[in-house]
Amino acid sequence: MADSKYKLPAFTEQIQELLEQGGLAQSLAQDPLLHGFKSLVIASDYSGESSGSKVRTYTFLLSGFPMLQEWCQKAQSFRKKRGVGLMEYKELKDRKRQRALPDWLSLLNCISGHLIIVTIDRSLPSVFGSKPHALLNLLQSKGFDAWDKNDIEKLLRILHLVGLLMKHATHPKQNFLWLSDRDSIIGDPKEEDRKLQQLLDLFPHVANVYVRHELGKIRIAVPSKDKPDSNFEEIITIPDLACGAVNKWWSTDPYEKQGKKYEAIAPIYEFLNEEHSNLKKHCFYIQQVKVQGGDTIQTSLYKFLLRSSKNT
Template sequence: MAFKNLGDKKRAAALPGFIDAAEKIQGLLLVVLVDKRIKSLFQQTGDDKRVNGDGDILSNWLPKVEGKLLRICHVAALLVAGLSRPGQNIVWISDQDEIAANDQRLRQLTEASGRIMSAYLEHALGHLRVGTTASDSGTRDVEDFVAIADLAAGALCEVLNAHRRAGVDFPLGIFVPNQKGMASKIDPLTWWLSSKRSQLKKIALSLEPIANSSKVNVRHYDFSAHGLPDCGKSL
């Protein structure tokens, strides 16, 4: 199950049952979108500054891929620091994208994430294990967990991009209806994202550039009934 494959009729038919099962998970689904106009969150005076001593690990990585890895690792570190307990074991599963494309990349991702998390954590963890969907046992359970995040991120990108193409922004506290012409596959996903009563809690954030500034704006997007984006809040 993946957002880009929802044009397939069989997958689309299975989607309602899939997201209904996801709603029964006791957990937090966090989606962080980064505006493509932001070249790097780690630039200082025009240079790409590696952080936490990771330059030796990532020295052969393209700057774009390195920046993606660092963004993901720092967000993951914030989550683990805020939500974990002392001695808790952490399993991080990624799809096989460019930050975990092969065994060497996966080892480097594991080492970099461990270093970055240690800068955020005030307590010791148990084990930190990092894997990809390639480690699925054949039951597809690992792929299903990764698909939950993929569906949410894909739907949010589709909604925000449709509004941006129409020149519609999200003023603070203002209800903004969906744009016409959006793909029908979005409908069950926006209904899902609007659910406030499920065991799976959802937070959608977007990092957007501020004109004539090196700072970024963090916006929280809420979804109300009928899957319509409710507002964007500056944080």
């Protein structure tokens, strides 16, 4: 059970308000497909660590385990037929993948679920109102000492976002599986097993702030270098593709968005702008704004302004 006295961070409070205002919270809570699955899956990827990035992006795919298993078979058949490898964002320089991209995005829409993208302006140092050392000291005082000050903000952002999504998308006794890309907050389990173990211990503390109902089994999985799982690798490319494209969009000056490089990935932005599809997309932007008396956090929903579309 969550402590009702705990005050949520401003950024998740604002996302929750937007979810409720737009009807998404109700949609998630009443989604018969999400609730019909014995196991709910959240697959996540993160971007924005490079020095040239102006934002940090966190992407989460929500769907059911059987749905994703069925989709993986279609995806692998598609890639074999088109003669392409995994549809990762970093591989889109490949002409074959570029030609396959529109049809691939159509295949993604066969998934019934939600794609949640949270972009945080890099000028906002912390969404918790604390410096890294303060957050680090707080966790270390509770015995969580596997991370350094460079990872602590990112770790807590991700945990709070996953907790918020669990609140709205899960139902009592439902199993929950979180698939995360291997990342600095988790590391390689064989080389940094302390990180994964402490993450497993810390995660329930954060999730319980949001989730008020009892869940079934809760599991966290990361890709293995030694024994790669083809379905896992296939699924994680979905948030990876969206995450890379969104981070590119916000980190590129407007005048640079007219060249051939953008023509190759433009179908991704059209895909993310879609409003009526099985896979529903929701994009949030969080930034620091000046108000009377200081600075505050502002969260908004957004669409991508393309040549053929109007900003909404």
